Structures are given as C-alpha cells and as structure tokens.
Amino acid sequence: MTNTFILGSVALVMLTLTTQQSNGQLGGILNKAGEKVAQKAGEVIANSSVSAKGSSGATAGTAGNTTGKKRVSFDAGFDFKAGSTVLYASQFEQLNTGSMPATLKTNGSGQLVKSGDIAGTWLEMQTGATYKLNNNTKLPKVFTVEFDLLTACDKIRDISPVSFGFAGNNSVSGFNEGDIAHTELEFYNENQITSFAGPADKYINTEYDLKPYANDKLHVSIAVNNEQMKVYLGKTKVLDAKMFTTDAVKYFFISAPIKTENDAKVYFSNLVIAQ
Structure with missing residues (x-):
C-alpha cells in the first residue's frame, strides 16, 4: 500500500x-x-x-570508519654518538668496596658498594654531596659524558632531585659549586625533568616517566658541542638547547639529592667522558 x-x-x-x-x-x-x-x-x-x-x-x-584510523606514530631514533677518545673512565670495579674513589672529590662523602640484585660496583652518594673529577683539566669544546644511575627506595617519590651538568670551576666547596648548566631528575615529582642554565638564561621543563626507575638503573648520555647540550635518558632525548655562553669553561659534576625519605639511596657508576 x-x-x-x-x-x-x-x-x-x-x-x-x-x-x-x-x-x-x-x-x-x-x-x-x-x-x-x-x-x-x-x-x-x-x-x-x-x-x-x-x-x-x-x-x-x-564515513566514520574511514576517519577512525590508528593514530600516526613517529620515531626520532637515537642520534647520540659517544666520543672515540676516552678522557676519563670511572672503572669502579677495579677498586675496593667501602672506599671513596681517588679520581673523584666531593664536599661530602661516598663509598663503593656492590649489590646482589644489580651487577657492577656503585658509588653510594651521600645526601647533599656534589662530586667532580680530581683532574682539574677543563673539558674540550666537543665531548660526551655517559653514566648509570641506580636507586634503592620504597617508592620513587622518596627521592629529591638528582642533578648533573657542568660548572665554571672545579671546586667542591659547596653543593653544585660553580654550576653554569645542569639537568635535574625530579624523582619526587615522578615525571618531571628540569634543565637550567643561568648564564645562558635557560629554564626548560620536560615530562619523562621516572617511576620505572625505582630500584632499577637509568643510563644517562650527554653530548656537548660548544654552546649546545643534549641529554638523553635511555634512548629518549630530554634536552637539546644552547645551554652555554661562547667559550664557557666546563667541568662535569653530579650531585646527590639534598634529602631522601625512608632511607632511600642513589648510586652512580660507569662514568665515561670522551671526545
């Protein structure tokens, strides 16, 4: 009908x-x-x-199905290349545990330890301590730095920031003495990385998940080319910026957290500086 x-x-x-x-x-x-x-x-x-x-x-x-495709993904790769000529290698495995490496100096203290859970020999960092090389030779204009960090904690939030970078002098008279550019791993915030360079007027925040590194190691790579500084955590680049003024003098440093909770500890090892 x-x-x-x-x-x-x-x-x-x-x-x-x-x-x-x-x-x-x-x-x-x-x-x-x-x-x-x-x-x-x-x-x-x-x-x-x-x-x-x-x-x-x-x-x-x-029509909806034609626009509901899987989101496009990208991969920047890992462009870090370590220098071919080694200027310094920590080689903690050749030293006695319980000692402070003679090749390093600090405003605090430290001791070499081993773990039954993680391979290697590690420097246990004292809270509030900064560590530099005993060798007072300034770093070249182009070089790389690599090292491993290890945490021991109930939760990653128990650890205040660990900072590493470069100073304009090689003194350890105070915490972060002579700092001109550094990166902070803000463990207590769980996913924040901050990079700061006073003379170059830089302050950069980056998100990076730090929770997986509770009771595990994190590999850090740094590449410096004159004024430019790149920092990688694992294979992820978290900094790529001009962090130095022209012809700035540079000495590497690494600093322990100012404080920790629940007897949390931070260790580092496998420090290699090359050009």
Whole structure:
C-alpha cells in the first residue's frame, strides 16, 4: 500500500464525513473507519522514516570508519654518538668496596658498594654531596659524558632531585659549586625533568616517566658541542638547547639529592667522558 493511496483514502473519508453529518449512526461508523485509516497511514509514514534514518546511519558509520584510523606514530631514533677518545673512565670495579674513589672529590662523602640484585660496583652518594673529577683539566669544546644511575627506595617519590651538568670551576666547596648548566631528575615529582642554565638564561621543563626507575638503573648520555647540550635518558632525548655562553669553561659534576625519605639511596657508576 503506497503513501499516495493511503493519503487519498484519508481525504475521501474526511469528505464523506462532511457530507454525512446529518446521519449520526453512519457518521459514527465512518469516524471509526477514518481513525483506522489514519492510524495505518501514520504507521507507514513512521516505518518509511525509520528506514531512511537507518540508511543514513549506515552511511555515517561507513564515513566514520574511514576517519577512525590508528593514530600516526613517529620515531626520532637515537642520534647520540659517544666520543672515540676516552678522557676519563670511572672503572669502579677495579677498586675496593667501602672506599671513596681517588679520581673523584666531593664536599661530602661516598663509598663503593656492590649489590646482589644489580651487577657492577656503585658509588653510594651521600645526601647533599656534589662530586667532580680530581683532574682539574677543563673539558674540550666537543665531548660526551655517559653514566648509570641506580636507586634503592620504597617508592620513587622518596627521592629529591638528582642533578648533573657542568660548572665554571672545579671546586667542591659547596653543593653544585660553580654550576653554569645542569639537568635535574625530579624523582619526587615522578615525571618531571628540569634543565637550567643561568648564564645562558635557560629554564626548560620536560615530562619523562621516572617511576620505572625505582630500584632499577637509568643510563644517562650527554653530548656537548660548544654552546649546545643534549641529554638523553635511555634512548629518549630530554634536552637539546644552547645551554652555554661562547667559550664557557666546563667541568662535569653530579650531585646527590639534598634529602631522601625512608632511607632511600642513589648510586652512580660507569662514568665515561670522551671526545
């Protein structure tokens, strides 16, 4: 039954009702018939509308699938290349545990230790202590630094920032003495890296998840090319900026947290400086 036929039937019934108003009984019968025809017409129109919507919905769904592709991913690779000529290597494994390496100096203290869980010999850093090389020779204009950090803690938030970078002198008279550019691993914030360079007027914040390094080691790589400094945690670059003024004198340093909670400790090892 087509929509046109039903609408015509409705019109005919309505016309008949108008001409038969004088006959009450016949008018009642026709009124009932008219109501049934109108009801049927409404059902057909409603079904037609639902069908149209269903078709439209299917089209929209198809269009949606074409725009719902997997998000594009990118990989910058790992462009760090260590220097070929080694200027310093910590070689803690050749030293006695319990001692402070003679090649390093500090405003605090430290001792070499071993773990049954993590391979290697590690320098246990004293809270509030800064460590530099005993050799007072300034670093060249282009060089690389690599080392491993290790934490022992109940949770990573128990550790205040560990900082490493470069100073304009080789003194250890105070914490971060002579600092001109450094990067801080803000363990207590769990996912924040801050890099600061006063003379170059730089302050840079970067997000990096530090939680996985509770009771595990983290490899740090640094590449310096004149004024430019790059820092990598694992294979992720967290800094690439001009952090030095022209011809700045540079001495490497690493500093323990100012404080820790629940007897948390930080260690470092495998320090290699090369050009």
